Amino acid sequence: MRGSAHMLYVFIGLAVILLVVDRSQGDPRSQIISLTCQRQLENNDTTFIPNFVESVEKIVTQIRTSHGGTAVTDGTYVLAECFGDLSTDDCYACNTKARANLPTCFPNKGAQIFLDGCFMRTQDYNFFQEYRGSNDTAICGNITSSRVFEDSVRETISDVVRVAPKKKHYFARDAILSDTANESVYVLADCWDTLNESSCTECLNSAFESMVKCFPWSEGRALHTGCFIRYSNTEFLNPKPTRGKNVGKTVALVISVCVIAILLLASVIICYAWKRRSKLKREQGSDDTNLLELVKSSSLNFKYSTIEKATRYFSEANKLGQGGFGSVYKGVLQDGREVAVKRLFFNHRHRAADFYNEVNIISSVDHPNLVKLVGFSCLGPDSILIYEYLPNKSLDQFIFDAVKGKELNWEKRFDIIVGTAEGLVYLHENSKTRIIHRDIKAANILLDSGLHAKIADFGLARSYEEDKNHISTGIAGTLGYMAPEYIVHGQLTEKVDVYSFGVLILEMVTGKPNRTIYTSDDTRNLLSIVWEHFKNGSVEELFDPNLMLHNDADDNIKKDIQSVVHIGFLCTQEIPSLRPTMSMALQMLSNNIKPLPYPTNPPFIYQNDLQFKDFSAAYASVSTVSHSSFDPR
Numbered sequence: 001m002r003g004s005a006h007m008l009y010v011f012i013g014l015a016v017i018l019l020v021v022d023r024s025q026g027d028p029r030s031q032i033i034s035l036t037c038q039r040q041l042e043n044n045d046t047t048f049i050p051n052f053v054e055s056v057e058k059i060v061t062q063i064r065t066s067h068g069g070t071a072v073t074d075g076t077y078v079l080a081e082c083f084g085d086l087s088t089d090d091c092y093a094c095n096t097k098a099r100a101n102l103p104t105c106f107p108n109k110g111a112q113i114f115l116d117g118c119f120m121r122t123q124d125y126n127f128f129q130e131y132r133g134s135n136d137t138a139i140c141g142n143i144t145s146s147r148v149f150e151d152s153v154r155e156t157i158s159d160v161v162r163v164a165p166k167k168k169h170y171f172a173r174d175a176i177l178s179d180t181a182n183e184s185v186y187v188l189a190d191c192w193d194t195l196n197e198s199s200c201t202e203c204l205n206s207a208f209e210s211m212v213k214c215f216p217w218s219e220g221r222a223l224h225t226g227c228f229i230r231y232s233n234t235e236f237l238n239p240k241p242t243r244g245k246n247v248g249k250t251v252a253l254v255i256s257v258c259v260i261a262i263l264l265l266a267s268v269i270i271c272y273a274w275k276r277r278s279k280l281k282r283e284q285g286s287d288d289t290n291l292l293e294l295v296k297s298s299s300l301n302f303k304y305s306t307i308e309k310a311t312r313y314f315s316e317a318n319k320l321g322q323g324g325f326g327s328v329y330k331g332v333l334q335d336g337r338e339v340a341v342k343r344l345f346f347n348h349r350h351r352a353a354d355f356y357n358e359v360n361i362i363s364s365v366d367h368p369n370l371v372k373l374v375g376f377s378c379l380g381p382d383s384i385l386i387y388e389y390l391p392n393k394s395l396d397q398f399i400f401d402a403v404k405g406k407e408l409n410w411e412k413r414f415d416i417i418v419g420t421a422e423g424l425v426y427l428h429e430n431s432k433t434r435i436i437h438r439d440i441k442a443a444n445i446l447l448d449s450g451l452h453a454k455i456a457d458f459g460l461a462r463s464y465e466e467d468k469n470h471i472s473t474g475i476a477g478t479l480g481y482m483a484p485e486y487i488v489h490g491q492l493t494e495k496v497d498v499y500s501f502g503v504l505i506l507e508m509v510t511g512k513p514n515r516t517i518y519t520s521d522d523t524r525n526l527l528s529i530v531w532e533h534f535k536n537g538s539v540e541e542l543f544d545p546n547l548m549l550h551n552d553a554d555d556n557i558k559k560d561i562q563s564v565v566h567i568g569f570l571c572t573q574e575i576p577s578l579r580p581t582m583s584m585a586l587q588m589l590s591n592n593i594k595p596l597p598y599p600t601n602p603p604f605i606y607q608n609d610l611q612f613k614d615f616s617a618a619y620a621s622v623s624t625v626s627h628s629s630f631d632p633r
């Protein structure tokens with residue numbers, strides 16, 4: 001009996017895999033061929049990331065209709081293009097990879113990425129009509145082929161280059177099949193839609209010229225400013241969409257009948273299997289049970305269409321804001337519940353099971369200082385997370401605002417600092433899963449009706465762990481809050497959150513964001529300015545006037561604030577091991593640790609070249625500094 005139950009699981013597992021995979025037929029060809037970063041540096045980091053993200057969002061909506069697109073946001077130009085043989089779903093998948101990797105060039109002014117299925121470029125000027133450049137090049141394979149092959153490649157490419165400029169989306173493909181297995185020729189040529197016919201022709205001609213140097217290799221790709229050509233002796237093109245509407249319809253009908261039948265069968269089997277399963281002893285960790293879990297998960301899973309309705313099709317009017325991970329919309333569910341719907345910048349369809357596991361972890365987290373996850377959706381065109389809705393806005397909209405800042409006096413701010421610390425302690429020391437937030441900042445601290453802190457977006461970064469390049473997830477982290485060891489070495493520990501928390505404290509006391517301030521002879525940030533005053537004992541001069549401290553009566557409060565600043569600097573020390581853990585920081589805030597040790601210096605980041613003053617010196621001195629009082633272990 002046990003064996004047959006297992007067989008059923010395997011069968012259901014396969015059915016689920018088929019259903020999930022079936023959503024994206026074809027191959028998005030999302031392997032990266034080349035990523036080029038321009039050397040010039042972007043000096044103004046405050047605008048680059050949000051502009052880029054906003055442009056990318058505009059393009060994502062164009063992809064559904066036109067296979068690519070362009071967008072301009074406040075001087076940030078972005079162009080995306082999928083090669084013509086990709087289906088819309090595959091285009092989406094390829095573009096997802098492109099837009100996740102392009103920001104690895106940050107903080108450069110421009111970047112372009114060629115994948116095997118798509119292209120993407122961003123600049124700080126209008127480049128949409130450009131079709132040639134000094135970096136135009138070809139990348140060749142390394143397996144030699146025959147003379148016959150070379151001739152048919154030459155012929156095929158010249159055909160394709162001739163017809164592509166006249167075709168829709170400037171895309172043409174061709175194949176010459178040979179009897180000799182490895183001597184067939186497959187060719188693709190594509191210009192960006194923004195070119196006119198004559199510049200497309202010129203681009204393809206020069207791409208053809210640079211491609212000639214790949215002969216007689218069996219594979220070649222021309223990467224040009226306005227176009228792409230590839231030839232190969234192996235089939236890489238996606239099958240053409242089936243022609244003939246009747247045939248298509250019949251096939252579709254047959255498939256849907258089959259799918260429905262499978263679904264019915266599967267649900268019957270699932271019920272049966274679950275009944276049996278509850279009697280059987282639990283066995284751990286096998287893949288098929290995970291997939292069953294996935295099927296079973298209906299309580300958190302929302303249909304994409306439900307979310308579309310709740311947010312009135314993601315209407316601009318419902319948009320609450322935009323962050324590194326995507327946009328947030330207000331939604332009203334059918335039962336009247338108000339929710340915040342987060343449409344993610346990354347799509348998880350290809351890793352639905354992973355995403356599901358992450359969501360489960362996030363949803364199991366329950367603490368008064370953490371925003372509650374209501375549900376998710378990962379099988380639609382966008383990955384979505386649904387949170388409880390908080391009518392008050394985020395902390396940054398209070399403390400950095402001269403008027404609204406008055407609503408938060410010191411007592412309230414201190415309550416928010418402690419609440420944030422408690423939420424972080426819970427995340428870091430949660431017995432089930434340790435969660436590092438990675439993006440603690442004022443914009444991620446929401447305030448409930450009583451103006452208590454609720455941390456948003458926790459756990460989200462975990463789902464990008466797969467993306468090993470830490471800088472690319474840096475689009476999520478926010479430069480002013482990111483710990484130096486994380487930016488430079490990608491080292492991720494809880495101490496990264498402790499650092500951001502320290503920055504947050506200093507912002508709440510001064511009412512100023514930790515942006516980089518450029519002057520003619522120096523580059524400074526809030527941290528370095530407050531640090532100077534802290535050392536001189538004059539930190540009081542920087543207190544936010546909105547704290548409303550009144551002369552003499554408040555001397556005790558001033559002392560309290562000074563010691564909170566002190567804790568802020570303990571949290572932002574350059575060397576991670578010297579920073580307290582969150583639970584120690586919490587104890588310090590509740591006055592349980594006295595006297596506070598004197599902090600070592602915070603890092604001073606020169607963001608235009610990502611250098612750290614004293615950085616190497618600080619690391620060299622690690623061994624000589626005693627940090628026993630800070631390391632609980």
Ligand SMILES: *[C@@H]1O[C@H](CO)[C@@H](O)[C@H](O)[C@H]1NC(C)=O
Nearest residue numbers: 036037038039040133134135
């Ligand atoms: C060409 O590529 C190099 C890096 O490979 C980059 O520094 C340079 O800016 C690029 N030039 C143009 C015109 O894009």
Ligand SMILES: *[C@@H]1O[C@H](CO)[C@@H](O)[C@H](O)[C@H]1NC(C)=O
Nearest residue numbers: 043044045046047048517518
């Ligand atoms: C950076 O951009 C912001 C917003 O556009 C602007 O206020 C600020 O002056 C800029 N800083 C520099 C150094 O250009």
Ligand SMILES: *[C@@H]1O[C@H](CO)[C@@H](O)[C@H](O)[C@H]1NC(C)=O
Nearest residue numbers: 129130131195196197198199
């Ligand atoms: C095509 O575009 C190029 C580049 O923008 C321009 O120089 C050229 O005049 C255009 N040709 C036609 C026929 O519009």
Ligand SMILES: *[C@@H]1O[C@H](CO)[C@@H](O)[C@H](O)[C@H]1NC(C)=O
Nearest residue numbers: 140141142143144217218219
């Ligand atoms: C061809 O290139 C691949 C990938 O770079 C490499 O693994 C392989 O060894 C090369 N083969 C030859 C014959 O050079």
Ligand SMILES: *[C@@H]1O[C@H](CO)[C@@H](O)[C@H](O)[C@H]1NC(C)=O
Nearest residue numbers: 144145146149182183218233
């Ligand atoms: C196909 O294989 C044969 C034998 O290995 C080789 O001589 C020929 O160059 C190959 N052709 C191509 C196009 O790779």
